[in-house]
Amino acid sequence: MAAGDEEQGFRPLDEASLVAYIRATPALAASLGGRVDGLAVKEVGDGNLNFVYIVTSDAGSVVVKQALPYIRCVGDSWPMTRERAYFEASALREHGRLCPDHVPEVYHFDRAMSLIGMRYIRPPHIILRKGLIAGVQYPLLADHMANYMAKTLFFTSLLYNSTTDHKKQVARYCENVEMCRLTEQVVFSDPYMVSKYNRWNSPLLDKDAEAVREDDGLKLEIGELKSMFIERAQALIHGDLHTGSIMVTPDSTQVIDPEFAFYAPMGYDIGAFLGNLILAYFAQDGHADEANDRKAYKQWILKTIEESWNLFQQKFLGLWNKHKDGNGEAYLPAIYNNPELLSVVQKKYMTGLLHDSLGFGSAKMIRRIVGIAHVEDFDSIEDASKRASCECRALDCGKAILKGRRQFESIEQVIALVQSVTQD
Amino acid sequence: MAAGDEEQGFRPLDEASLVAYIRATPALAASLGGRVDGLAVKEVGDGNLNFVYIVTSDAGSVVVKQALPYIRCVGDSWPMTRERAYFEASALREHGRLCPDHVPEVYHFDRAMSLIGMRYIRPPHIILRKGLIAGVQYPLLADHMANYMAKTLFFTSLLYNSTTDHKKQVARYCENVEMCRLTEQVVFSDPYMVSKYNRWNSPLLDKDAEAVREDDGLKLEIGELKSMFIERAQALIHGDLHTGSIMVTPDSTQVIDPEFAFYAPMGYDIGAFLGNLILAYFAQDGHADEANDRKAYKQWILKTIEESWNLFQQKFLGLWNKHKDGNGEAYLPAIYNNPELLSVVQKKYMTGLLHDSLGFGSAKMIRRIVGIAHVEDFDSIEDASKRASCECRALDCGKAILKGRRQFESIEQVIALVQSVTQD
Known part of the structure; x- marks a missing residue:
């Protein structure tokens, strides 16, 4: 103590x-x-x-x-x-x-x-990550998470608030700096250097972990994302929105554990959720058995990724349009009162947000394979070689997204990439 | 009171x-x-x-x-x-x-x-803007301002400081929010809408002011810059670094009046300085007379713009290289210890900073022609039609830079654009 x-x-x-x-x-x-x-x-x-x-x-x-x-x-x-x-x-x-x-x-x-x-989130709620490992479908998950992310992010941004209110809250959450630094270290730094905290499926992934530490293209991208994560006070984010921070039943979705919360890029939350769904997707082959080849479940995960982003976008823009004449100081109605212009502004905003989300999401994927904290999705695959195969594909996918994130114009294109990463 | x-x-x-x-x-x-x-x-x-x-x-x-x-x-x-x-x-x-x-x-x-x-900054120091109107050359100005900007911006950024120290200062300066909002209004909002505070060289520039208020391309760009200005705590900026905040003699350069200071994008300071030099350039034709056609002075201003950026870049990177193994948390030496990689990282950083500077600088140019606060460079041109001609070219140049800023890879390309904006 x-x-x-x-x-x-x-x-x-x-x-x-x-x-x-x-x-x-x-x-x-x-x-x-x-x-x-x-x-x-x-x-x-x-x-x-x-x-x-x-x-x-x-x-x-x-x-x-x-x-x-x-x-x-x-x-x-x-x-x-x-x-x-x-x-x-x-x-x-x-x-x-x-x-x-x-x-x-x-x-x-x-x-x-x-x-x-x-509040105690009672059974039959379980941690979403465990549900994904068990192969349980949650038909409302995408809609619920889209709703949660749209509301928490929109209403704590400059699209809704005055600069005065925004800066006051930003200043307050600046004090949560130790948690911010922990994220910096474990997500944005350690996986790209030799660190005593890193671990991976060794020796099978030794070369892959080393390749991450020697990939200048990745280091260029992760450095930009790290600075953006620290500098850009866009909204009050959860800060750790992976599938272990979400409890679910088929009817209910509850988000817990926001101790990493501070004002940061919205894409960090969206990316954490989507990135962990992609990890779950790549883990499925390790959970497949004769009774269940998990093929249908993999399709459900991909559909959930697609719907999560598309519904988020729809709800977020719905809130923006509803409150466009309010107190938000980013886009004043006196300037952006032309529907055509507002639509162009929103399209550009959402594309930027998609790129941020893909950058942060892929960074979270990579760190879960070669950094300190791993995910049960992979760790629960008992066969080390089967586990390595799943992890490698997830790692390759994460690297491709991190480097190429600015090329994507829709979540469907991201899903096409995820599907294209096949076992070698 | x-x-x-x-x-x-x-x-x-x-x-x-x-x-x-x-x-x-x-x-x-x-x-x-x-x-x-x-x-x-x-x-x-x-x-x-x-x-x-x-x-x-x-x-x-x-x-x-x-x-x-x-x-x-x-x-x-x-x-x-x-x-x-x-x-x-x-x-x-x-x-x-x-x-x-x-x-x-x-x-x-x-x-x-x-x-x-x-400290009283004694005569013969005068306000730089007045020196530029009088056609006085300041051979050390570029070097001095490059030095000032490199040191104040580098040493208050994450390239030099730990996240802990950085966030502490960010939180403190968040309280200067009223000044931040004043800038938002007069730089990023009013010029693009009908506002009782706007004024311009009327009726000669009536159509030009209206064109700014109806230009969707400008509004798209200015909206992004406005959010970046509020959200991105990159360094402790001066916040109002125009040529009226600088006092000079041929040997000395003193920067005053940083009451708008807060943590914001570095490009806002750099752009304010460069943008006001470009305004001074476009005002010269209005100050030319038979005794002095100001042609040589215009060349000196362009050279000063070029040297200010290039020397800033050189000094800033010099500080970065000198302190690359220090406490700065943006680019850890354990990850970026490869000279080739660091050089790529720095090139990308400086290109981004150039684009930010051009965006903010051109926004400052535009607002000085159609917004509340004008500059003596133009206001001191007595002939309204001659003044209008100078202002129009500056405005056209500002608009072109704001919209096309991401195309520029060097300050020389910007200067070529400035020179290409000719009297119509």
């Missing part, structure tokens, strides 16, 4: 002390229907960073998440500010206000304890 | 109360050699925003600048935060630390009074 934590009122909870904490905290007790005797507590944090408890009484439930002053999956050798919990709670509240259908409510936040109490 | 100003300790000074203030302020008295009897005070604020006093004793001198809570040239109908003085003092100190040869020292800053005491 960092020096001074105790003085600041912080203490890491365990299951016993958590129960005492809940009993002393009216907002948490209320979420349990006031029935705080005989609570069931289960630690379920399978992520990389935090401790997460599901607490149930016979009259209610709550999730309690506590940030510790280091990265859980690495240990206290990698310190990490507990203030990430503050930004997570802030982003959950802000995104929840904008898109309540897809964000859990925050019941309680204790800044000194870096502790968030929020 | 805004409500509450007096409670906050603010009172606008006049010459008499200024003397009393100086006598009570040791840092200011010291700049006058402690000789505070019989001070000579002269109000010289010829800018658009503030009151500026030159104070001299028989043993020293000082400039005292006070911001009032409105825009001086418009009056109290256009309120403007006095906090701009805080950001001006901050930027003078920061840029002065980085480039002391070209920035006046701040002796004293009083936040409550919105008052800065700084």
